Amino acid sequence: MADAPKRTVLYDLHVELGGKMVDFAGWEMPVQYPMGIMGEHAQCREKAGLFDVSHMGQVILRGEGVAEKLESIAPSAFTTLPEGKARYTFFTNEDGGIMDDLIVTNAGDHMFVVVNAALRHQDIPHMAKHLDGIEVIEIFDRALVAVQGPKAEDVVGELCPAARELKFMESTLADIVGVECRISRLGYTGEDGYEISIPEGDAEKVARAFLADDDCAPSGLGARDSLRLEAGLCLYGNDIDNSTSPVEASLNWAMQKRRREEGGFPGAARIQRELSEGAEKKLVGIKPEGRAPARQGVEVQCVDGNTIGAITSGGFGPTVGAPVAMGYVSTAHAVPGEKVNLIIRGKAQPAEIVSLPFVKQNYKR
Amino acid sequence: MTTYYSDDHEWITVDGDIATIGITQHAADQLGEIVFVEQKDVGDDFEKGDEIGVIESVKAASEIYAPVDGEVVEANGTLEDAPGSLNENPEGDAWIYKVKLADKAQLEDLMDLDGYKALIG
Numbered sequence: 001m002a003d004a005p006k007r008t009v010l011y012d013l014h015v016e017l018g019g020k021m022v023d024f025a026g027w028e029m030p031v032q033y034p035m036g037i038m039g040e041h042a043q044c045r046e047k048a049g050l051f052d053v054s055h056m057g058q059v060i061l062r063g064e065g066v067a068e069k070l071e072s073i074a075p076s077a078f079t080t081l082p083e084g085k086a087r088y089t090f091f092t093n094e095d096g097g098i099m100d101d102l103i104v105t106n107a108g109d110h111m112f113v114v115v116n117a118a119l120r121h122q123d124i125p126h127m128a129k130h131l132d133g134i135e136v137i138e139i140f141d142r143a144l145v146a147v148q149g150p151k152a153e154d155v156v157g158e159l160c161p162a163a164r165e166l167k168f169m170e171s172t173l174a175d176i177v178g179v180e181c182r183i184s185r186l187g188y189t190g191e192d193g194y195e196i197s198i199p200e201g202d203a204e205k206v207a208r209a210f211l212a213d214d215d216c217a218p219s220g221l222g223a224r225d226s227l228r229l230e231a232g233l234c235l236y237g238n239d240i241d242n243s244t245s246p247v248e249a250s251l252n253w254a255m256q257k258r259r260r261e262e263g264g265f266p267g268a269a270r271i272q273r274e275l276s277e278g279a280e281k282k283l284v285g286i287k288p289e290g291r292a293p294a295r296q297g298v299e300v301q302c303v304d305g306n307t308i309g310a311i312t313s314g315g316f317g318p319t320v321g322a323p324v325a326m327g328y329v330s331t332a333h334a335v336p337g338e339k340v341n342l343i344i345r346g347k348a349q350p351a352e353i354v355s356l357p358f359v360k361q362n363y364k365r
Numbered sequence: 366m367t368t369y370y371s372d373d374h375e376w377i378t379v380d381g382d383i384a385t386i387g388i389t390q391h392a393a394d395q396l397g398e399i400v401f402v403e404q405k406d407v408g409d410d411f412e413k414g415d416e417i418g419v420i421e422s423v424k425a426a427s428e429i430y431a432p433v434d435g436e437v438v439e440a441n442g443t444l445e446d447a448p449g450s451l452n453e454n455p456e457g458d459a460w461i462y463k464v465k466l467a468d469k470a471q472l473e474d475l476m477d478l479d480g481y482k483a484l485i486g
Contacts, residue, residue, distance in 0.1 A: 037423040038398045222397075222424055291401045291445070293421050316400040316423050323401075345403070345419065 008054035009143050009200045010207055017211075017218050025118035027055040030220040040223035041318040044189055045359070048149035049219030050210050057120030058142055058197060061111040061127065063134035070104065070111065073130045075246065075265040077256035081106045086169045086184050088254050090246060091126060096267025096274075097242040098249065099126065101234065103195075105171045105184060112171070112182065114144070114195070116236050143203035148193030148227070150362065151215040156183070156194050159209055163194060168363040177202075177209045189224065190231025190361045230317045230324060232285060232356030238296055239283060239312040239326055247274035248328065249283045250356075281309060282334035285354040286325040292344050293323040294351070299343040300329055308333045311342065317358055324358045325351075369472050370481035371432035376456060379472065383438065387460040388420070388429065388451065391485045397422040399451045404440040404461065411435060413471060418461060420451065432475060434467035 005028040014021065019030030029052070032040060043049050061070070067078035076089035083106050091099040100119040105112040115123040120138070128136045147156050157164040162174040163183050171184035179202040187193040198206050210216050225235070234240045240249045245267070252260075252275065259265065263272055288294050298311040314325030325342075333340065336355045341348040369377045374392035378385050393399065401421040411417050411431045418429040441460050444451060450459040466472075476484065 031424075032397070036398055226423065291448075292403060293401060293426070295426065316421070318423070 006055070008052055009203045010052045010054060010145070013204055013207060014052065014218070019218065019220060022221070024221055025055060025116075027117060029055060030218070032220040032222045033218050035217060037220070037222035037226060038318045040217065040219040041226050043217045044149045044191060044219055044223060044227055045319050046150065047215040047217070048147055048151040048155045048193070048213070049189075049223065050207060050216055051146040051148065051219050051224055052143070052207075053146050053195065054143040054203070055117035056144055057115040057117065057123065058139040058144060059113040059115065059124065059127070060137040060139060061113060061131060061134050062109065062137065063131075066111050066131065066134050067106075069131045069134055071259065071265065073126070073266060074104075075255040075259050075268070075271065076104070077259050078104060078106075078111070080256075080258075083108045084171055086171050086186055090240070090251070090254065091123065092246070092265055092267040092271070093242060094266050095243075096245045096270030098236075098240045098244055098246060099123075099242060101236050101240060103184075103186065105182075107171070107182070112197075118237065139197075141200045143198045143200050144195060145198065145203070145207055145210075146187050146189075146193060146195045147210055147216065148187045148189040148191045148219075150192060152191070152193035153364070155210055155213045155216045156196070158213065166194075168192075168365045176206050179206055181206065185364065188231075188233055189227035190233065190357060190359055191227070192362050192364045226315060226318055229313050229315060229326065230319055230357065230359040231361055232326065232358065234283070234326075235313055244283075244328070245271055245274055245279060247271060248279040248281055278331055280331060281328045282331050283312070283326060283328055284334045284336075285356040285358060286311065286314070286327050286329075286340065286342070287352050287354045287358075288323040288325065288342060289350040289352065291323065292349055294325045294342045294344055294349070298325075298327075300327055300351075301341045301343060301348065302333055303339055303341065305341075308340065319359050326356070329353065368478060369432070369475035370478065370484075371430070371475055372484065373430045373432070374485075375429065375432045377432050377472070377475065379466070379469070382466050382469065384433070384435065384464050384466050385460045386432065386462045386464060388455050389481070390455055393452050393455040396420060396427055397424050399448045402444040402448050402451065402461070404444065405437050407437050407439060409437045411437075421448075429461065433464075433471040435464035436467070437462050438465050439463040
């Protein structure tokens with residue numbers, strides 16, 4: 001029997017705000033509020049949206065040499081990650097596939113790690129097994145919310161001046177309405193904004209303080225997905241998984257030069273080979289020319305009718321005002337401007353390979 | 366004019382042997398914001414239960430099923446440019462097809478408004 005879905009500490013607030021609750025990775029989460037996905041999406045692009053992401057796993061890694069040890073399971077540089085800085089990375093398997101993507105923050109006396117909700121049960125034992133001598137402490141008593149959008153700095157900064165001082169991918173501890181929070185200037189919408197880890201007992205108080213700002217509205221998983229898709233950000237399980245490599249997924253930027261050259265992480269042989277010779281397929285943006293959205297699984301053909309790949313994420317892009325998609329195509333065809341066909345319900349629909357993102361990222365660097 | 370309703374949340378009104386078909390407000394509300402409607406062509410025949418179109422919302426794609434046998438005599442072209450009108454007025458201007466009924470007796474298998482209201486609770 002499946003376990004009953006879990007609820008975050010903000011569940012009652014979601015219901016009060018009219019959130020439509022759905023099961024997501026074993027959690028009962030709001031997919032949308034009365035404003036609707038389009039409205040919430042626009043709100044986040046124009047003002048600020050508040051997302052509950054407490055279902056994601058928060059982990060503390062503490063112990064001697066934690067940065068070096070993390071480098072043995074992930075291809076990013078951690079020994080040179082300054083205190084107060086965060087880095088996007090992923091765990092790789094022996095075949096060079098991606099086990100999960102995550103954010104690692106150097107919090108001074110420990111590393112603070114946020115992993116995907118669906119994979120926390122994989123990632124925690126993985127870290128415990130491979131980070132010899134490191135304490136791996138999963139945090140169950142903190143909520144995580146994201147405030148995202150061009151007004152996020154004002155919404156959060158009004159309550160916490162220190163937040164204004166942070167640049168993209170910087171993190172600090174600071175008080176918000178008398179509650180000590182970890183505030184990190186990052187997110188997964190393509191907009192400026194913050195992710196804020198809050199002691200569970202005070203999470204609702206802090207969330208309500210953000211929502212008291214006229215420029216901040218609650219936003220659900222529906223808008224989160226359309227926002228990250230327009231921003232060209234990978235969703236684990238859709239665009240990246242155990243079989244796809246970081247090179248195929250165009251995530252080379254997350255593997256710093258020293259790590260690419262030295263290797264020393266699982267699957268380095270494949271990843272280094274693909275870095276020098278190129279991968280067979282590549283994740284690209286795909287823009288349908290018609291109005292029909294192309295969803296995950298839709299076949300991509302070149303104009304002569306041969307199959308060259310498949311859509312991994314697709315839907316309607318509210319800011320673009322048209323369908324948008326991401327998917328893998330063979331590298332020879334992974335060229336912006338290349339015309340392709342998408343086989344939607346048996347019919348070939350014209351589309352074009354485009355550069356990602358669909359909507360310019362708006363980070364405060 | 367009598368309006369009939371199907372289990373699949375379509376409505377159908379009849380004028381002579383021509384019927385107008387659409388989706389109910391309840392269905393539109395459940396689907397969320399509609400961004401694309403795929404329609405059959407004029408002249409296409411279909412049988413009750415056939416898939417006669419697809420409605421794409423921001424979230425997902427949902428099929429439209431024929432509530433009766435018939436033939437498409439007109440597809441509402443305004444849905445191509447304004448699919449969102451299906452959220453606003455699905456039981457009015459945003460009808461989906463006009464069809465020629467093959468067997469008017471099939472209407473008797475559909476629900477009236479009270480029956481439909483009972484279905485959606």
